[in-house]
Amino acid sequence: MPCRPGSKRWRPQPGSRRPTPGQRTPAPFRKPASPCPIRGSRCPTAQLTPRGSSFPRLAASRSGLTEGGLTGNESESVLYGEPSPGVRLITINRPEARNAIGPVESRALFEFLGRFRDDEEANVLVVTGAGTEAFCAGADLKSVVAMFDPDSKLEPLYDGSDLDAHPIPAEGNIGPTRWTSINKPIIAAVNGAAYAGGLEWACLAHLRVADQHASFGVTCRRWNVGLGDGGTQRLPRMIGLSRALDLIITGRVVGAAEAERIGLVNEVTESGRCLERALELAAEISALPQPALRTDLEAALRGFGTPLEEGLAIEAGLFNSLLDQPEIMSGASAFVDRDHPDRVAGAAPLHLPGAAYAFAERAHRGQIDRHGGGDFIEHPSRVARIAVEHGGDDLAEAAAYLHDTVEKADTTPEEIEAAFGPEMRDLVEALGQDPGIGDRASRRADHRHRVAIAGETARLVYLADRLAGIEAMIERIEAGESPSDLDTERRLGLWRGDVEALSGTSPPPGLVADIGDRLDRLEHLMS
Incomplete structure (x- = not known):
């Protein structure tokens, strides 16, 4: 059965910082104050359950008014929780709409991704969808149509009446999908269909755990809608250009088994277990020392596709930035003293x-x-x-x-x-x-x-x-x-x-x- 983490605490963070295109946010090298949620002064929150979902109850936030205008009622369609120490969980909570992302969800995703990025006690993020049918079906096309229909009673995804005066945000169409400044692990728990923008959200993650019945595809191909949230760039980097072009050009849907074979998915679980496994993996990663993990992640992402000499320079710069960190000395000392779990059976973990x-x-x-x-x-x-x-x-x-x-x-x-x-x-x-x-x-x-x-x-x-x-x-x-x-x-x-x-x-x-x-x-x- 799915795990049910205990009641946890969380501390509200200030409004998220949104970098302009190309702007980098320095990786946080400082060790979190503690890997455990009970240290500090965070307040308990209500226990919310995604609508129509059998997923675990989580300490989920209902954000108040923020710089971006997100209200408490709006945030119910995207939940943000802390299921275990150092781990955060975002649940797109619209199972009745196959977890499609409209304007409300886009605003919430901007806020919650920013909160995760800026929270020094948050080490790993898991992203999933409510229910069992879909991880995310991409953009809510009703709100896209409303962009260009002045008579529509629906809120448009963005103001499409004058794209010169009101351009679509450069940071992403359906949330911050073009951010490249989050150098902390993100895991997608793909519990169903990941289509179009939903596939792009899965590609935003660094690791993907999928249920057996999950499926993936550029299904927007049949509707003459392009990939605008990173799909044309991240997909080739993940599975190679030839396989990526196969999916992008044909729009065909692949199941979880094929997705794992081509490298799109890291692990396939029995249906209904992907979130449980993703949270378990996230807890294991969160228990590791974080500074070097984050710089290595950043070096791999920034260096991929660059000439070798340039990539090595990126790696060297990030490695050198850690040398004055106390965690490096303590980790090296533990290794020398043979007090590391990889060296001595029965040694206590560092965290x-x-x-x-x-x-x-x-x-x-x-x-x-x-x-x-x-x-x-x-x-x-x-x-x-x-x-x-x-x-x-x-x-x-x-x-x-x-x-x-x-x-x-x-x-x-x-x-x-x-x-x-x-x-x-x-x-x-x-x-x-x-x-x-x-x-x-x-x-x-x-x-x-x-x-x-x-x-x-x-x-x-x-x-x-x-x-x-x-x-x-x-x-x-x-x-x-x-x-x-x-x-x-x-x-x-x-x-x-x-x-x-x-x-x-x-x-x-x-x-x-x-x-x-x-x-x-x-x-x-x-x-």
């Missing part, structure tokens, strides 16, 4: 929290959180947020994401050690109950004892786990659920016992106080 989130999201996919009633990943995400708020470091944050992966998923301790090292294995094992102890009371007592002696990080995550469960219980009761149906009285006693068991181990005082306040609130709701 620990992001890698831990991606691992946990895969491990818990399809599970339901018994505390909050939603997708399971929402619970460890809440635990991680609480741990960080109470002084937890990257190790504590990562352990919070992973703490249930052995006890409540199919992960083994050996897999944790292979991915994150022996210290993380010890933490995760201490944070889980021993299934070999049959008696429930004895099992819980053993668990409390092992946490108490496991160290400060284990105690912090353990108590953050308790506070997360209490908060979720309060939210459900305040939403109208019965305390008796939730077995609240029994759980209340267990939570108090958990805190008392650690009272002699110097637990974080602020966290203990917060737990006490929430338990008092829970008792009040039960009375």
